[in-house]
Amino acid sequence: MKNILLLILAFIVVSSCSNQKIHTPITEKLESNTSGSGLGFEIEFLKGKHHNHPTFVFWVEDLEGNYIETLFVTQYIGTGIFGHGSLGEGKWSSEPGEAKRPASLPYWLHKRGIMADGKTYLPTPEQPIADAITGATPLNDFKLSTRSSDQLPAKFRLMMEINQTWDWNEFWNNGLYPEDANYKTSCQPALVYSVVIDQAKSETEYYLNPIGHSHHSGKDGELYTDLTTITTAKEIAHKITVTLNK
Numbered sequence: 498m499k500n501i502l503l504l505i506l507a508f509i510v511v512s513s514c515s516n517q518k519i520h521t522p523i524t525e526k527l528e529s530n531t532s533g534s535g536l537g538f539e540i541e542f543l544k545g546k547h548h549n550h551p552t553f554v555f556w557v558e559d560l561e562g563n564y565i566e567t568l569f570v571t572q573y574i575g576t577g578i579f580g581h582g583s584l585g586e587g588k589w590s591s592e593p594g595e596a597k598r599p600a601s602l603p604y605w606l607h608k609r610g611i612m613a614d615g616k617t618y619l620p621t622p623e624q625p626i627a628d629a630i631t632g633a634t635p636l637n638d639f640k641l642s643t644r645s646s647d648q649l650p651a652k653f654r655l656m657m658e659i660n661q662t663w664d665w666n667e668f669w670n671n672g673l674y675p676e677d678a679n680y681k682t683s684c685q686p687a688l689v690y691s692v693v694i695d696q697a698k699s700e701t702e703y704y705l706n707p708i709g710h711s712h713h714s715g716k717d718g719e720l721y722t723d724l725t726t727i728t729t730a731k732e733i734a735h736k737i738t739v740t741l742n743k
Contacts, residue, residue: 523637529569529630535645536696537742538568538655542639545732550634553659554605555641559650560693564608567626568643571634574601575626577619595622599715600683602658607718644742652695657705660687661733668726669713679714685730687711689720690737705737 524541540555554570573579579596597619599606606618613624620626630643664685665671674680690705709722710730724731 525635525637525639527569527632527635527639527641529632529641529643530646531642531644532629533644533646535647536649537642537644539740539742540641540643541736541738541740542635542641543735543737544638545735547661547664547729547732548734549661549664550636551659551661551733552601552634553657554602555643555655555657556605556608557645557649558608558654558656560652560654562608562654564610565649565653566646567605567609567630568645569630569632569641570602570605570626572631573634574598575620575631577613577621577625598679598682600679600686600711600713601660601715602687602711603715604687604689604711604718604720605656605658606715649696651697652693654691654693655703655705655739657690657737658687658711659690659733660711661685661730664729664733666726666728666730674714677714683713683715685710685727686713686721688724688727688730688733690734692739694739694741696741696743701741701743703739703741705739707731 552571552574554574555568557565557568559565577595577597578593579598597617599617599619609618612618613621660683662682662684666685669685671681687710688707689709689711691708692703692705694703707724709720710724710727711721712719
């Protein structure tokens with residue numbers, strides 16, 4: 498009798514497991530700057546538990562912090578056309594349209610240092626980032642295959658900046674800067690990730706880690722290294738791995 502009960506229990510467990518759906522993580526494939534003749538990168542981004550349509554950019558700079566080039570940027574910031582166009586300060590359309598969001602990725606914007614209209618570092622519909630290095634925001638984990646346009650210094654930094662709207666926390670709350678409309682499009686400020694790559698080494702795999710955050714409303718291009726007030730924004734990304742294709 499005992500053996501029969503055990504067999505019945507085992508059958509129930511197996512049947513229950515077989516009826517459960519197995520959720521396989523989706524990994525999106527992205528490409529940029531495919532015509533580049535420099536170093537190749539395979540960047541794998543695993544999303545964290547607070548990932549929700551973030552804006553982001555990858556670029557390279559030398560060890561002195563001088564900007565070299567952008568490898569990939571999401572198309573909203575790269576074109577100046579967002580999912581909800583601006584209808585004036587603090588007002589947004591239900592339709593896609595032009596908008597200026599200087600708090601989105603200010604560290605990169607200031608590093609790049611190109612003023613599209615003589616007033617802002619933001620790309621515009623009239624002067625967008627090249628199609629070759631822009632793309633839609635991935636909804637899932639992704640692998641980005643990209644390449645520098647030319648040869649890079651023996652040692653350089655691969656950088657990422659990422660930002661997500663409406664991620665308030667106890668410190669970065671709706672009442673912190675009540676008169677700053679740009680702050681309210683960012684909430685917790687953009688996070689900056691970095692890794693130093695040395696091409697002389699045999700190592701081909703690297704990991705990007707956060708080194709600071711940007712200005713909360715994009716008024717400057719400084720890096721603020723105190724991350725004690727940043728909470729869920731640290732969990733937009735779970736892991737960012739870079740593999741070199743020499």
